[in-house]
């Protein structure tokens with residue numbers, strides 16, 4: 001039989017007493033209750049009392065405890081109480097099991113008694129809830145939906161009952177709420193529920209605290225930290241910081257020139273915030289001109305920027321993150337003009353040549369000026385050299401006409417290189433020049449000009465036909481055919497026949513040549529006119545006088561006019577024996593049709609019977625006695641006189657003169673009959689011959705005189721008579737008769753005067769001065785003489801010996 005005794009409690013301990021009946025073998029059962037975690041020696045129960053055993057019995061009975069493995073309590077026999085032997089941890093002994101107790105027996109000997117004791121251990125809140133981690137980390141995308149749950153796990157509390165885990169608390173936050181659950185096994189756990197969307201961009205990390213609370217008194221708690229990392233979601237597009245970027249750049253900027261930087265930002269991180277820049281909607285050549293660094297957003301120049309092509313660039317740009325979100329903007333690049341274009345001169349039309357007589361104001365060229373630059377850089381002025389007779393006129397903007405300012409003269413300037421200069425107003429200014437080549441076309445405005453105002457040349461007579469006389473030259477300052485000069489001999493009469501019979505001219509070379517051989521004695525001077533004519537239309541011409549002087553040659557021997565040389569008859573001059581010294585026996589009269597020295601005659605005796613008796617005047621041909629004629633001198637004297645001219649070589653003539661030194665004619669005759677072969681036959685013949693000769697001579701001389709008179713009279717009528725003090729030359733007048741074999745020369749001479757001042761007129765004037773005939777001649781006497789001779793056919797009558805010239 002057993003009795004349960006509820007024992008008194010001391011302090012917070014509850015003692016459960018088991019009162020066992022004192023039976024022999026099987027004793028009573030007692031039960032005690034103690035809180036766990038009692039210190040060693042803590043009172044558990046008074047067994048002596050509860051079992052009803054006194055201390056002596058215990059001692060004698062050697063009461064002791066019989067236990068299994070664990071001896072949590074021990075028996076203090078002398079006090080009869082049970083105390084805690086070692087600290088008791090309920091959680092160790094029982095874990096979750098409740099109620100928790102252990103049982104042991106107390107055994108006594110003498111008599112043997114056995115008592116069972118059960119000790120119940122009550123829970124004490126000795127454990128706080130605890131989490132098995134210090135920190136819980138979550139990575140939650142910011143795109144996580146509201147209501148998403150995140151299990152936080154559970155805390156453990158080995159205590160039981162109220163002392164066990166009761167609830168969880170989550171620190172204050174705006175995104176999550178806490179929900180608590182209990183598993184079927186009764187374990188309580190918590191989870192977070194997203195109640196407001198996360199935004200990484202606002203809050204990239206949340207720090208929360210989860211607290212677990214038990215129900216003990218005092219309460220015990222355990223905490224764990226919760227770190228929420230908000231994961232980025234590409235929820236932000238890049239944004240340019242400007243809607244338009246403006247930049248200015250001068251044209252021709254070199255490659256790599258910085259223009260501007262575009263900047264977009266993306267609130268996202270990582271690849272979601274990695275921006276790449278690019279051009280969008282590229283138009284034309286923009287891609288070749290600009291480059292955009294896809295990472296830095298720097299825009300720079302890569303190609304040629306030409307203001308003249310693009311004044312402004314509008315470039316679309318785009319920024320895109322890796323998530324594919326993008327923004328766009330634009331860059332406006334204004335190109336600043338640089339004076340990089342020189343003006344361009346275009347010759348719209350140009351006449352290659354202009355006639356030199358073109359009127360002032362004639363348009364030569366039309367010029368167009370262009371400058372690709374703008375504003376001042378493109379404002380162009382155009383100019384030419386002021387010295388030229390041209391000017392620029394502009395009626396339409398950028399168009400100029402080049403006109404003549406005055407008349408031109410090809411002979412002065414035949415070609416103009418007109419430099420047109422176009423200059424713009426830039427700084428520095430650029431200019432362009434262009435040379436216009438303008439030829440001045442010839443107009444036949446210049447007549448040929450001879451190199452001399454007159455030409456004078458001479459030629460020896462007896463020239464060969466065709467010999468060239470001289471060359472005339474003429475120049476024409478015109479051009480081409482207007483300057484092609486041809487020479488023409490002008491029509492003119494020379495000696496009654498056309499000039500072309502005497503002289504010819506090569507129309508191209510201007511060389512004058514003789515057509516025939518000239519005879520000075522006929523023609524001493526040729527005067528012709530040569531015309532030089534150019535090839536223009538109409539042609540222009542000028543003329544010049546060419547004088548060809550024919551030079552005399554000694555081509556004529558002197559001709560003896562007197563005494564006449566007869567074939568058979570003997571003519572003799574009679575010298576009276578009474579003649580004094582210096583008696584003029586006769587005079588040898590000779591002429592030379594040459595002129596000048598060629599006609600200077602000299603006389604000398606070549607052969608003479610008696611050299612001491614006669615002499616001949618070297619100049620005048622007068623034969624005179626040198627001494628007194630004596631009776632001893634032979635009747636018949638024979639003289640040979642040589643007449644020589646002064647030419648080179650000289651020519652001469654020989655005349656034989658018979659002189660009879662006698663006082664009577666019969667004496668002479670008797671002497672001279674010796675000369676003949678048959679005297680009786682010759683007497684009559686001689687007489688008749690002399691008579692006939694005298695008659696013929698008389699007739700002829702009369703005729704000559706008449707003709708000369710008529711001729712001279714005509715000249716006198718037609719030509720002027722000029723006074724002159726030129727040398728006076730004695731002249732035997734034609735009317736002076738000297739006929740017959742016995743003729744003696746008169747001692748007094750009659751002269752006619754022929755005066756002239758003008759050599760060209762070659763005329764003579766015969767006048768009778770005081771009953772004497774005097775021939776007056778000028779130095780060109782030879783010519784005059786020749787005319788007279790020619791005119792009178794004098795040379796054909798060589799037997800006439802009335803005309804004597806004395807030099």
Ligand SMILES: *[C@@H]1O[C@H](CO)[C@@H](O)[C@H](O)[C@H]1NC(C)=O
Pocket residue numbers: 241261263264265296297
């Ligand atoms: C863009 O602009 C932001 C703020 O304006 C600045 O912090 C950043 O450095 C800029 N980026 C570049 C590439 O200049």
Ligand SMILES: *[C@@H]1O[C@H](CO)[C@@H](O)[C@H](O)[C@H]1NC(C)=O
Pocket residue numbers: 241242261262263
């Ligand atoms: C935009 O960004 C660029 C580059 O960093 C900077 O130069 C510019 O000043 C910014 N513009 C604004 C309005 O902030």
Ligand SMILES: *[C@@H]1O[C@H](CO)[C@@H](O)[C@H](O)[C@H]1NC(C)=O
Pocket residue numbers: 415416417437
């Ligand atoms: C004009 O220019 C041309 C070509 O350069 C040259 O042959 C000619 O001699 C020049 N004329 C003048 C008058 O300068």
Ligand SMILES: *[C@@H]1O[C@H](CO)[C@@H](O)[C@H](O)[C@H]1NC(C)=O
Pocket residue numbers: 490529542543544
């Ligand atoms: C020669 O030219 C002059 C002017 O130069 C002119 O007066 C004259 O008539 C011309 N003579 C002839 C023969 O052509």
